[in-house]
Amino acid sequence: xxxxxxxxxxxxxxxxxxxxxxxxxxxxxxxxxxxxxxxxxxxxxxxxxxxxxxxxxxxxxxxxxxxxxxxxxxxxxxxxxxxxxxxxxxxxxxxxxxxxxxxxxxxxxxxxxxxxxxxxxxxxxxxxxxxxxxxxxxxxxxxxxxxxxxxxxxxxxxxxxxxxxxxxxxxxxxxxxxxxxxxxxxxxxxxxxxxxxxxxxxxxxxxxxxxxxxxxxxxxxxxxxxxxxxxxxxxxxxxxxxxxxxxxxxxxxxxxxxxxxxxxxxxxxxxxxxxxxxxxxxxxxxxxxxxxxxxxxxxxxxxxxxxxxxxxxxxxxxxxxxxxxxxxxxxxxxxxxxxxxxxxxxxxxxxxxxxxxxxxxxxxxxxxxxxxxxxxxxxxxxxxxxxxxxxxxxxxxxxxxxxxxxxxxxxxxxxxxxxxxxxxxxxxx
Amino acid sequence: xxxxxxxxxxxxxxxxxxxxxxxxxxxxxxxxxxxxxxxxxxxxxxxxxxxxxxxxxxxxxxxxxxxxxxxxxxxxxxxxxxxxxxxxxxxxxxxxxxxxxxxxxxxxxxxxxxxxxxxxxxxxxxxxxxxxxxxxxxxxxxxxxxxxxxxxxxxxxxxxxxxxxxxxxxxxxxxxxxxxxxxxxxxxxxxxxxxxxxxxxxxxxxxxxxxxxxxxxxxxxxxxxxxxxxxxxxxxxxxxxxxxxxxxxxxxxxxxxxxxxxxxxxxxxxxxxxxxxxxxxxxxxxxxxxxxxxxxxxxxxxxxxxxxxxxxxxxxxxxxxxxxxxxxxxxxxxxxxxxxxxxxxxxxxxxxxxx
Numbered sequence: 001x002x003x004x005x006x007x008x009x010x011x012x013x014x015x016x017x018x019x020x021x022x023x024x025x026x027x028x029x030x031x032x033x034x035x036x037x038x039x040x041x042x043x044x045x046x047x048x049x050x051x052x053x054x055x056x057x058x059x060x061x062x063x064x065x066x067x068x069x070x071x072x073x074x075x076x077x078x079x080x081x082x083x084x085x086x087x088x089x090x091x092x093x094x095x096x097x098x099x100x101x102x103x104x105x106x107x108x109x110x111x112x113x114x115x116x117x118x119x120x121x122x123x124x125x126x127x128x129x130x131x132x133x134x135x136x137x138x139x140x141x142x143x144x145x146x147x148x149x150x151x152x153x154x155x156x157x158x159x160x161x162x163x164x165x166x167x168x169x170x171x172x173x174x175x176x177x178x179x180x181x182x183x184x185x186x187x188x189x190x191x192x193x194x195x196x197x198x199x200x201x202x203x204x205x206x207x208x209x210x211x212x213x214x215x216x217x218x219x220x221x222x223x224x225x226x227x228x229x230x231x232x233x234x235x236x237x238x239x240x241x242x243x244x245x246x247x248x249x250x251x252x253x254x255x256x257x258x259x260x261x262x263x264x265x266x267x268x269x270x271x272x273x274x275x276x277x278x279x280x281x282x283x284x285x286x287x288x289x290x291x292x293x294x295x296x297x298x299x300x301x302x303x304x305x306x307x308x309x310x311x312x313x314x315x316x317x318x319x320x321x322x323x324x325x326x327x328x329x330x331x332x333x334x335x336x337x338x339x340x341x342x343x344x345x346x347x348x349x350x351x352x353x354x355x356x357x358x359x360x361x362x363x364x365x366x367x368x369x370x371x372x373x374x375x376x377x378x379x380x381x382x383x384x385x386x387x388x389x390x391x392x393x394x395x396x397x398x399x400x401x402x403x404x405x406x407x408x409x410x411x412x413x414x415x416x417x418x419x420x421x422x423x424x425x426x427x428x429x
Numbered sequence: 430x431x432x433x434x435x436x437x438x439x440x441x442x443x444x445x446x447x448x449x450x451x452x453x454x455x456x457x458x459x460x461x462x463x464x465x466x467x468x469x470x471x472x473x474x475x476x477x478x479x480x481x482x483x484x485x486x487x488x489x490x491x492x493x494x495x496x497x498x499x500x501x502x503x504x505x506x507x508x509x510x511x512x513x514x515x516x517x518x519x520x521x522x523x524x525x526x527x528x529x530x531x532x533x534x535x536x537x538x539x540x541x542x543x544x545x546x547x548x549x550x551x552x553x554x555x556x557x558x559x560x561x562x563x564x565x566x567x568x569x570x571x572x573x574x575x576x577x578x579x580x581x582x583x584x585x586x587x588x589x590x591x592x593x594x595x596x597x598x599x600x601x602x603x604x605x606x607x608x609x610x611x612x613x614x615x616x617x618x619x620x621x622x623x624x625x626x627x628x629x630x631x632x633x634x635x636x637x638x639x640x641x642x643x644x645x646x647x648x649x650x651x652x653x654x655x656x657x658x659x660x661x662x663x664x665x666x667x668x669x670x671x672x673x674x675x676x677x678x679x680x681x682x683x684x685x686x687x688x689x690x691x692x693x694x695x696x697x698x699x700x701x702x703x704x705x706x707x708x709x710x711x712x713x714x715x716x717x718x719x720x721x722x723x724x725x726x727x728x729x730x731x732x733x734x735x736x737x738x739x740x741x742x743x744x745x746x747x748x749x750x751x752x753x754x755x756x757x758x759x760x761x762x763x764x765x766x767x768x769x770x771x772x773x774x775x776x777x778x779x780x781x782x783x784x
Contacts, residue, residue, distance in 0.1 A: 041558045044636055099556055101470035105479060106495040114467045115736060117635035118715060129633055129642030135719035169733025174716025176736040350639065364731050 044077040044099070044113070046070070047123045049142060049200070050344045052207045055304060057337060065221055066206045069228060074199045077113075077122050085229055086237040088195050095185070096192035111185055112192050115178060124196030125348075126297070132350055134174045140297050141193060142200025144236060145384040148367030153380040153389050155246040156239045162190035164368070172364045194240055201236035248379050250372060253400040265398070266405025275378075275394050275402060280357035280386065285409045287359035296384040298352040304345065305352075311338050355385055363410035374403045439525040443582035445518045449538075449575045452514055454753075456507040457568050461749035463500045464631050465742050469561060471497035475553040478502050483509065508546055511571075515542045518578065527582065534578050541571045558632050565628040569621060569753050576757045580764045585688065608666040609689055610766035616659040616696070617759040623652040624752050631749070653707065656755070660700045663762060664693035685769055692762045699755045706748040713741030 053063050075081030078098040082090040100110035108114070113122070119138040121128040126140035139146070148165055149157030166186045169177030178186055209221055209232065221227070253262075269275045271283075282288040294302055315335055320328060358366070367373050367382070378399050381389035390399055463469050472478050478486040483505055491502050515538050521527075522535040545567045552560040626649045633642070667689040711718060713734060735741065 130715045132639040133718040176734040
């Protein structure tokens with residue numbers, strides 16, 4: 001007979017101890033998740049641009065001054081402040097700021113944290129929790145550079161450009177479409193992106209301003225309205241206000257132009273010296289040309305890293321024995337700076353990635369697939385990316401020919417595949 | 430609590446426990462939807478709903494109002510219902526003098542449902558995501574207890590126990606392996622911890638570093654691998670005895686063995702579905718994790734995903750619900766396998782009466 005049958009009910013094996021074990025089990029599990037995080041979530045805060053601060057060798061008090069000025073000018077992620085000079089609408093920002101919550105039936109606030117912050121980060125520094133898993137990385141708004149827009153290369157996008165990107169998403173990336181959000185919500189989110197961008201640019205200006213201070217300033221920025229608003233804030237915010245005026249002029253393609261002829265002309269330009277698209281997009285248009293460049297967000301990280309490695313090498317070979325006390329102090333300060341910068345790079349940046357020229361055979365155009373979008377991309381290039389502007393070198397009419405050729409590339413007959421079937425990179429090998 | 434005392438078996442405790450499981454399943458699904466749509470703060474006050482008594486909030490405003498409000502207020506009403514059903518179950522277990530373990534579990538369920546309600550209220554009043562995480566971890570724990578009560582009061586466990594007893598009287602009886610029981614208890618623990626890890630990802634704090642998030646993701650993926658292996662082990666160990674030709678149990682103990690085999694196979698099926706839903710949930714929540722793969726593994730993303738699409742929300746919510754189903758099925762499996770291995774008893778008759 002097995003012990004199973006001999007054990008009376010309630011004995012050690014089948015009775016109370018079992019009950020106790022359940023209680024112990026539940027208690028342990030309870031302890032596990034309670035101990036996993038009992039602290040109340042701290043209020044959200046903007047993260048300082050530590051890479052720039054360390055690069056500019058700002059002292060702690062200088063970092064604090066920048067943070068104080070920014071707090072006064074822009075408030076916190078939960079309570080944004082708007083100065084009239086920015087032209088931003090506080091009501092829209094309030095809809096996006098703070099934690100996700102409703103104050104009246106059906107009105108949801110905290111839209112940025114609900115939809116955007118997990119990738120773009122609360123500060124808009126592209127250091128949200130999920131950022132490392134994305135390729136391309138999410139956009140860092142702080143330098144104020146945006147790729148897909150209808151304005152001249154160095155200008156800001158219009159509000160409509162931001163709304164279009166939010167509405168359509170960016171095909172070929174992890175940026176989703178927010179088409180299911182209401183127009184009011186998308187409009188408010190576009191405003192919040194501008195707010196974060198202006199804040200980020202102002203922060204950069206403030207940090208760089210220390211470098212130009214006179215000795216009399218004793219390392220402290222003047223806290224006058226003229227300096228803070230006039231010299232730091234306005235250069236960033238005025239560009240946003242002027243974006244509408246710098247829209248790219250789009251001449252209509254001449255009537256009566258034969259499409260086949262236009263594509264042939266576009267092809268000649270694509271491979272020609274004037275447009276020279278083949279340099280990056282490759283002879284085949286598969287995006288297999290020059291591919292070792294970085295965009296404007298990754299390039300500074302690569303350069304800082306290079307500088308860091310060079311400085312480290314220099315420190316290693318420098319003999320300290322014959323140094324004067326002043327030189328030694330300087331040497332130690334340099335060592336500290338190198339250590340701090342490498343720590344900041346580890347924590348505040350992601351591994352740089354090269355920018356890959358677009359494979360034009362896919363038929364996927366990140367900035368939009370309308371012919372007009374392609375015209376904008378070719379005319380003004382892509383700000384922040386190595387794609388140059390054809391403006392000046394190629395006439396508007398010729399740009400339309402290139403647009404027609406680019407649009408025909410996914411369906412180009414190469415003698416093997418059907419004309420109705422897109423040629424994709426995989427099938428080439 | 431004396432489990433030796435004779436019991437007045439009744440249909441009601443089991444029936445109420447089943448009602449509780451059903452209500453809790455809907456409640457947890459609503460809770461999962463609340464998190465998916467970030468609707469926890471759709472009603473800023475608690476226990477009232479926009480100033481109304483929770484139970485007196487206009488029905489039309491709830492049913493035809495904003496989707497977020499429908500979810501959050503519905504979650505509260507279901508929570509209150511679950512609380513009342515738990516109270517009824519507790520009373521029934523005492524009235525019909527259920528066994529000690531059942532009564533203890535009913536008491537634990539009652540305490541937990543009150544704690545869970547307070548946590549839900551605190552999450553709203555303090556607007557705190559940490560409490561939301563704890564609230565999300567307590568829910569499945571309560572669900573597990575409700576399932577355990579329903580199983581322990583059911584005939585299923587009794588059948589297993591009786592068959593074992595009957596077969597054990599045979600001279601050629603071979604003591605059942607404890608491997609299915611061990612692995613199913615391990616599976617139950619892993620499935621719960623996996624839900625805890627998942628709750629950290631679901632209630633993502635946007636201010637955490639990418640490095641911390643990476644660890645959380647790897648922990649969840651590691652948990653998924655452990656749950657999969659344990660589910661396979663449980664199923665394999667349950668099925669293995671059916672293929673031992675000399676074993677008398679093959680002929681005599683068919684029903685209890687089949688119960689284990691079916692449950693464990695169902696769990697494996699759920700785990701497979703769960704894996705696919707997990708991949709889908711990631712994509713609809715945070716986009717395709719292209720940075721996770723090497724450059725040469727990149728594929729072409731032709732279309733942008735649509736945030737908050739009904740399909741996307743269904744995938745994410747189903748991932749949570751299936752996770753809870755795996756947990757619930759593991760609880761049943763652990764009880765059945767534990768009974769079969771002689772670890773616990775699910776019937777109410779003293780052994781001596783049979784012997």
